[in-house]
Amino acid sequence: QLQLVESGGGVVRPGRSLRLSCAASGFVFRTYTMHWVRQAPGKGLEWLAFISDDSAKKYTADSVKGRFTISRDNSKNTLFLQMDTLKPEDTAVYYCARGGVTMLLPPLDIWGQGTVVTVSS
Amino acid sequence: DIQMTQSPSSVSASVGDRVTITCRSSQGIGTWLVWYQQKPGKAPKLLMYSASNLQGGVPSRFSGSGSGTDFTLTITSLQPEDFATYYCQQANTFPPTFGPGTKVDIK
Numbered sequence: 001q002l003q004l005v006e007s008g009g010g011v012v013r014p015g016r017s018l019r020l021s022c023a024a025s026g027f028v029f030r031t032y033t034m035h036w037v038r039q040a041p042g043k044g045l046e047w048l049a050f051i052s053d054d055s056a057k058k059y060t061a062d063s064v065k066g067r068f069t070i071s072r073d074n075s076k077n078t079l080f081l082q083m084d085t086l087k088p089e090d091t092a093v094y095y096c097a098r099g100g101v102t103m104l105l106p107p108l109d110i111w112g113q114g115t116v117v118t119v120s121s
Numbered sequence: 122d123i124q125m126t127q128s129p130s131s132v133s134a135s136v137g138d139r140v141t142i143t144c145r146s147s148q149g150i151g152t153w154l155v156w157y158q159q160k161p162g163k164a165p166k167l168l169m170y171s172a173s174n175l176q177g178g179v180p181s182r183f184s185g186s187g188s189g190t191d192f193t194l195t196i197t198s199l200q201p202e203d204f205a206t207y208y209c210q211q212a213n214t215f216p217p218t219f220g221p222g223t224k225v226d227i228k
Binding site for chain 1: 153155164166170208212215
């Protein structure tokens with residue numbers, strides 16, 4: 001069964017860090033590109049970051065560039081999002097999603113259930 | 122960045138109605154357009170890619186069209202399970218921006 005399961009969300013104070021994980025199963029993780037997308041409460045979807053299958057290529061949204069870092073461990077079938085210097089506006093549900101095998105860009109065909117990050121003092 | 126707009130922002134419809142959602146990009150993106158469906162409290166679900174290609178398992182009452190800057194998602198004969206928010210996303214260049222969404226609710 002194709003599955004992505006996020007973890008690592010929680011309540012964190014402004015300025016602190018958090019690392020999200022996304023465990024993949026049911027497909028050959030190392031051959032797929034991966035993305036992170038978030039959704040603030042009551043708002044739309046915001047694309048955050050991309051990583052190629054071999055980690056050679058990475059792209060990050062300007063809104064989080066310099067604070068968020070995407071990475072992956074193909075030996076553990078896991079995607080990560082390191083979030084530093086968190087701000088209240090980073091409060092959202094964070095989704096990991098599977099991209100294509102050769103395509104860098106969407107569509108995103110498999111999504112995790114999301115993990116909630118709340119940044120508040 | 123490419124800006125995506127959608128209209129209407131919300132639509133009230135009845136079961137059996139035909140619903141059309143429009144998505145526009147601020148610059149030409151060919152047919153690099155993706156549609157997702159999202160229900161409350163759930164992750165988005167891929168409906169369509171390359172503007173008009175139905176994702177496997179998606180009912181044929183969903184169809185997509187368009188190229189360049191103007192795209193449409195049409196749902197013929199709306200079903201109860203179709204009440205949701207629909208997002209378009211351009212897949213032409215990074216960052217792959219989303220539209221603001223169109224909520225389809227029950228009249």
